[in-house]
Amino acid sequence: MSDATTAAPAQAGxxxxxxxxxxxxxxIAGNSQDGIQAIGGFxxxxxxxxxxxxxxxxxxxxxxxxxxxxxxxxxxxxxxxxAGDEADVLLCFYQHSYENxxxxxxxxxxxxxxxxxxxxxxxxxxxxxxHIGLPISSLVVEAIGGTGRxxxxxxxxxxxxxxxxxxxxxxxHRLLSERFAGKDPKVAETAIAAFNGGxxxxxxxxxxLFKFKPGENVGHNQIVMGGNEALAYGLxxxxxRFGAGYPITPWSDIMELxxxxxxxxxxxxxxCEDEIASVAMAIGAxxxxxxxxxxxxxxxxxxxxxxxxxxxxxxxxxxVVDVQRGGPSTGMPTNVEQSDFxxxxxxxxxxxxxxxxxxxSVEDCFYTAIEAVxxxxxxxxxxxxxxxxxxxxxxxxxxxxxxxxxxxxxxxxFTPVADHKPYDLAAADGITRHLAPGTRVxxxxxPIVTGLEHDELGHPTGSPKLHVQMTAKRRNKLKKLGADLPxxxxxxxxxxxxxxxxxxxxKGPVEEAVKQARAAGDAVSALHIKYLNPLxxxxxxxxxxxxxxxxxxxxDEGFYGYGQLGAVLRARYCDPKIRGLTKVDGLTWKIxxxxxxxxxxxx
Amino acid sequence: xxxxxxxxxxxRKMHHEKITTVAGIGCSSRFPYFVQAHGAHFIxxxxxxxxxxxxLSRPDLHVFVFGGDGDAFSIGGNHFxxxxxxNVKLTYCVMDNNVYGLTKNQTSxxxxxxxxxxxxxxxxxxxxxxxxxxxxxxxxxxxxxxxxTNPNHVLQMMEAAMxxxxxxxxxxxxxxxxxxxxxxxxxxxxxxxxxxEVPKDHDVTDEYAAYKLSEELMPGKFGIFYKVNRPxxxxxEAKIISTNREKFAALPDWQILQKNFDRMK
Ligand SMILES: Cc1ncc(C[n+]2csc(CCOP(=O)(O)OP(=O)(O)O)c2C)c(N)n1
Ligand code: SF4
Ligand SMILES: [Mg+2]
Numbered sequence: 067m068s069d070a071t072t073a074a075p076a077q078a079g080x081x082x083x084x085x086x087x088x089x090x091x092x093x094i095a096g097n098s099q100d101g102i103q104a105i106g107g108f109x110x111x112x113x114x115x116x117x118x119x120x121x122x123x124x125x126x127x128x129x130x131x132x133x134x135x136x137x138x139x140x141x142x143x144x145x146x147x148x149a150g151d152e153a154d155v156l157l158c159f160y161q162h163s164y165e166n167x168x169x170x171x172x173x174x175x176x177x178x179x180x181x182x183x184x185x186x187x188x189x190x191x192x193x194x195x196x197h198i199g200l201p202i203s204s205l206v207v208e209a210i211g212g213t214g215r216x217x218x219x220x221x222x223x224x225x226x227x228x229x230x231x232x233x234x235x236x237x238x239h240r241l242l243s244e245r246f247a248g249k250d251p252k253v254a255e256t257a258i259a260a261f262n263g264g265x266x267x268x269x270x271x272x273x274x275l276f277k278f279k280p281g282e283n284v285g286h287n288q289i290v291m292g293g294n295e296a297l298a299y300g301l302x303x304x305x306x307r308f309g310a311g312y313p314i315t316p317w318s319d320i321m322e323l324x325x326x327x328x329x330x331x332x333x334x335x336x337x338c339e340d341e342i343a344s345v346a347m348a349i350g351a352x353x354x355x356x357x358x359x360x361x362x363x364x365x366x367x368x369x370x371x372x373x374x375x376x377x378x379x380x381x382x383x384x385x386v387v388d389v390q391r392g393g394p395s396t397g398m399p400t401n402v403e404q405s406d407f408x409x410x411x412x413x414x415x416x417x418x419x420x421x422x423x424x425x426x427s428v429e430d431c432f433y434t435a436i437e438a439v440x441x442x443x444x445x446x447x448x449x450x451x452x453x454x455x456x457x458x459x460x461x462x463x464x465x466x467x468x469x470x471x472x473x474x475x476x477x478x479x480f481t482p483v484a485d486h487k488p489y490d491l492a493a494a495d496g497i498t499r500h501l502a503p504g505t506r507v508x509x510x511x512x513p514i515v516t517g518l519e520h521d522e523l524g525h526p527t528g529s530p531k532l533h534v535q536m537t538a539k540r541r542n543k544l545k546k547l548g549a550d551l552p553x554x555x556x557x558x559x560x561x562x563x564x565x566x567x568x569x570x571x572x573k574g575p576v577e578e579a580v581k582q583a584r585a586a587g588d589a590v591s592a593l594h595i596k597y598l599n600p601l602x603x604x605x606x607x608x609x610x611x612x613x614x615x616x617x618x619x620x621x622d623e624g625f626y627g628y629g630q631l632g633a634v635l636r637a638r639y640c641d642p643k644i645r646g647l648t649k650v651d652g653l654t655w656k657i658x659x660x661x662x663x664x665x666x667x668x669x
Numbered sequence: 670x671x672x673x674x675x676x677x678x679x680x681r682k683m684h685h686e687k688i689t690t691v692a693g694i695g696c697s698s699r700f701p702y703f704v705q706a707h708g709a710h711f712i713x714x715x716x717x718x719x720x721x722x723x724x725l726s727r728p729d730l731h732v733f734v735f736g737g738d739g740d741a742f743s744i745g746g747n748h749f750x751x752x753x754x755x756n757v758k759l760t761y762c763v764m765d766n767n768v769y770g771l772t773k774n775q776t777s778x779x780x781x782x783x784x785x786x787x788x789x790x791x792x793x794x795x796x797x798x799x800x801x802x803x804x805x806x807x808x809x810x811x812x813x814x815x816x817x818t819n820p821n822h823v824l825q826m827m828e829a830a831m832x833x834x835x836x837x838x839x840x841x842x843x844x845x846x847x848x849x850x851x852x853x854x855x856x857x858x859x860x861x862x863x864x865x866e867v868p869k870d871h872d873v874t875d876e877y878a879a880y881k882l883s884e885e886l887m888p889g890k891f892g893i894f895y896k897v898n899r900p901x902x903x904x905x906e907a908k909i910i911s912t913n914r915e916k917f918a919a920l921p922d923w924q925i926l927q928k929n930f931d932r933m934k
Contacts, residue, residue, distance in 0.1 A: 351723065
């Protein structure tokens, strides 16, 4: 909790003092069935409506029901770049939650625990953290009656948090009623009763209560959602109306949402027998005239590589979403990792150039999806959106997109043509143009799409000359894209000691690390790369101005000591000052970790 | 086979641009190159899901899929089952030569026991797949058998398949003269074989009767074994779409999305 200004001196035994704060990190720990995600969701949504910034972090157990689960939410009146290294307040429901998460609490932080379940408090902990024990489980029963038990516990706890942070009660009431609307009205009433129960608790045991300074995003009209949701809605806004997939965590959210939503727009999403069928089906639909989407995570991506290679060869537009998780194989299904860079950029046999873009935040997921669709169409190429579990499952508030302007109609054009060569080698822009089937070709010479090397009409050829020309064509159109991409801008001064290079979800933590390092007087800047394949031009100029270029990635250092993007940057720029700063513990970066590693690598 | 496909297109006065020819990989899969229509030559074994993508997103097109026995029943075996069960509207014609032709004579999933190939020099020992049984069991709603030595019959089957609203499957015996000559002589009257058609009194809606017909191997029977009507995947999806669309009357897409976003404020 930064810049706490105390409004009134602490009164011994009286009402707790109220401190005005600009941000707070709250971690809620319990079991997955306790509805912890829901409390986090309410807090995030409230922050969004209060013009504040918010970022969350959650762990989902890989088993279906039960198992420990946490939700961490960081709310700030100013810019929030990461979910926070340490919590200011820890709310824990069980002894195991208490023990496993006490370490994540800031020294002197507040631990609010359910004394019905948390029985053992070590005396040394009591001196390190401020403990507030309340028999939450029994209090819930009191507030909403006998049957409540586990059910209302989360909402009761939300009431306690609302009290502690002086949250906007009418807004929370509205959120609760909206959330439980439609069902039996009793459900909403019970939820409000549970909330009020928590909120009316005096919290007499607390020495301090808090109040957020007003948010800075005034008039922003914010919207709150998770990364997977934002990506799926982005695809819809972009005009995608067909998709196919096979369930796998954490990709499934996207396919479930599209399955439910697309029919409203006249589209469909098909659940297939496997990932190969789903990529094949999406390619079939794309060839049908309107770019389609498939996606997966982990092993499902491996299965798609042959067909993606076909789309590269036939130059058919396609969007593939890869929500990365820990690998290889089944790996760590619910953990974050950025180890699919290589398969996304290079997966498959043969020379198969394709586009890879990585979103860096929830908001960016929405806009990246649209951009992916447009690049796929413009360059007639597969585009892989390389997101990760870190963004997929976190919730953020962002500015309401201007949907009327953004939503696009990409209905295919069936205007008859006299003649058509899709793979015209003389095309001015070097880009392939397919006719959607159904388009009449007056000459009667209909084009073919194939995975065999082909001539300009798409007919197979064994000609070495054509293979050379077509290979160059497939490469050059994307080199042209690379040349048109904006060179990323440096976060912080454009010269200094250390440049931290990030991609994907590491952007926030890396930029926050830069802020902290600079505050401590170190010449650290950051560069975020969104377009991973092809890379934009001009990076070497940026690298020149720094002594160290450290590529921060959530993947292994490999045989040669660099992460996956790091190795490509080394290969492209032959610059020994480019080094890898990687880890594979399945968790997002902590600011402290980055700073410590930078220190160790540059001393 | 190809000539027949042309004939069919001519006879039915189909608009060339409305026809799509999709194939997997194999000798039998090179079809699209010879047809004056939009065509796709996809990867080995995956022509059906590709064609499903075309069929579901473009209900205005006729989708014909061609492939070999390896393509259909080995590498693409699972797709065969699921496309049949989903009853996707398209016609799938498998040119069964009981061998891998393109890769030069390896055992195929329909090679009979004892067939000597480069991968089974001593004769294949694995029980062959019975394509007709496979199709019926998987839920295909139109299942027919024909042979390339009887062009008129092939044409009849193709026409009937095309008119069927659902997943129509034709097994067309197609001799590989290079590697498995004589495989289907038993079904060729010109080579001393016979061409027995499906009995007139066969009930094409009787699954068990169809299964029974499939039991006879060489020459076996020729004609439509099974034909029923069951809602297609295309129709099911269209229904989901129309019920969903009703709720949004004539709203432009961005307003439908805006409604969702307003709930996320
Ligand atoms: C993934 C993959 N594996 C293997 C092959 C090689 N291959 C091409 S066609 C074929 C089998 C062809 O047999 P069939 O489907 O019966 O067609 P036919 O040539 O007999 O008409 C094989 C194994 C391939 N193209 N792709
Ligand atoms: S004869 Fe056999 S190998 Fe030759 S094209 Fe026909 S199926 Fe293929
Ligand atoms: Mg064959």
